[in-house]
Amino acid sequence: MRAFVLLCLLLPAFGQYEEMWGDKDYLWDTPGFTTTKPKHKACLYEKESCGCCLMKKQTHRMEAFFNLTHREMKKDLMLTKMYIDDMRASRSAFSFALDKNDSTECLGPFSDDAGIVFRHEFLNLGNNYNPMTGIFVAPRAGVYSFSYTISSDMKRAACAHLQVNGEIVSEIHGQDGQDSVDSDSVVKAIKLKAEDRVDVILPKGCIICSDKKFSNTFTGFLLYATV
Structure with missing residues (x-):
């Protein structure tokens, strides 16, 4: 019942x-x-x-x-x-520096633009950055944050370009001879499509130097995905 x-x-x-x-x-x-x-x-x-x-x-x-x-x-x-x-x-984040050296070693100057290959890995989530070529390939469409820092301690101008698919989107131009160390950084948010390629270029005539302090770095990560 x-x-x-x-x-x-x-x-x-x-x-x-x-x-x-x-x-x-x-x-x-x-x-x-x-x-x-x-x-x-x-x-x-x-x-x-x-x-x-x-x-x-x-x-x-x-x-x-x-x-x-x-x-x-x-x-x-x-x-x-x-x-x-x-x-x-969709997780994607990386952070690399030039090779760690006990003594100062410099890259450049060259007679033409050259890609900077950051080989010392701090993080490479998703493996979208290639430490052999220095190129990051976007795994999906979205807004990404990129930052790069360059340094020279030979009283010569430190300069570099950030480019997407070969097009310059950001530039650093140091002041030659102002001090014993020339260093600068840029942070930029960029909207990318899947398979877009991002890298840092050393312009002709410029120089960057690395040591055990990791003063030259390239970092990026996905902020949010888009359709």
Whole structure:
């Protein structure tokens, strides 16, 4: 009896399935009602079996409700997993310096522009920066932050360019002969497309010097992805 009362109280919670389990399935006193009562369908033909029929009806509703809930939860779980996998795949961050040297070593000056290859790794999440070429390749469209620092301690101007797909987007020009160390930094946010290439260029006639202090660095990371 308690189970019957509980099921009756649950009726409003499963009202959305009324159309699935209409009273037309229960044939008491309907036109053409027959007294033939198959034992395996007693709930359909015997009015005295009202309690049994209601319990069966509520059981059907509960089964449909929980099946739907299970499907929705499974769908949400799959979507959540897709979002997490997408977030993991889109992570991208790197930070490199010129090779660490016990003594000062310089790069340049050259008669033409040359790419600067930062080989000493601090971080390369996603492996989108290539320490053999000095080029970062965007794994996906988005807004990225890049920073680079260059230094020279030979009383010559330290200068460098940041370029995207061969086009200069930022420049550093040090002041020649102002002090014993010439150093400068730039931070820039850039919107990129997937497969865009970003690197730092040493212009002709310029020089940078490295030592154990890691005074020349190149860093970048994805701020947020775009469509």
